Amino acid sequence: MESQTPVERAYFARKSIAAYRRALEINPENLDARTDMAIAYMYDSENPMMAIQETMKVLESDSLHVNANFNRAIMLLQINRVDQAIEQLRKVKRIVGDPDNAVYIQADQLITDTLGKRNG
Known part of the structure; x- marks a missing residue:
């Protein structure tokens, strides 16, 4: 993602976030999906704080989650x-x-x- 323009990064981040949201609708307890979605939020210029919020949700559920x-x-x-x-x-x-x-x-x-x- 780093080689893309900020607009491209935000576009693909939002596409990824939407996919992770669908996965979480199926399995809301999927901490790996939530962790990966948080990374996508880091590239969404409109919602960067969601990255830390989603990461903290994972850590509240599992304080030892390595990737989070x-x-x-x-x-x-x-x-x-x-x-x-x-x-x-x-x-x-x-x-x-x-x-x-x-x-x-x-x-x-x-x-x-x-x-x-x-x-x-």
Whole structure:
């Protein structure tokens, strides 16, 4: 999505959101669909706050949902809440636990990169 214009990103985000909404009508408890829909909202220039709201709904249902926790960290980084984002990424690492896991590695790398930018 990053190579598209903002208008194109918003268009495809809204199409994705509509599809996820239909999936949630069928199964409102599908936390993975809600988590993915939250990411689509990040690209919808008219409703970006829905990204965090939908992510928080997932975390209220399952505070250990790995992708929702990871995505929340990304959202915190985007609004320059660096300390909160780093703590969120550390939480992801604790939840995953396995240093060989791809999400663990990604979280660890983001922490390193973020601290490097802040200190660098």
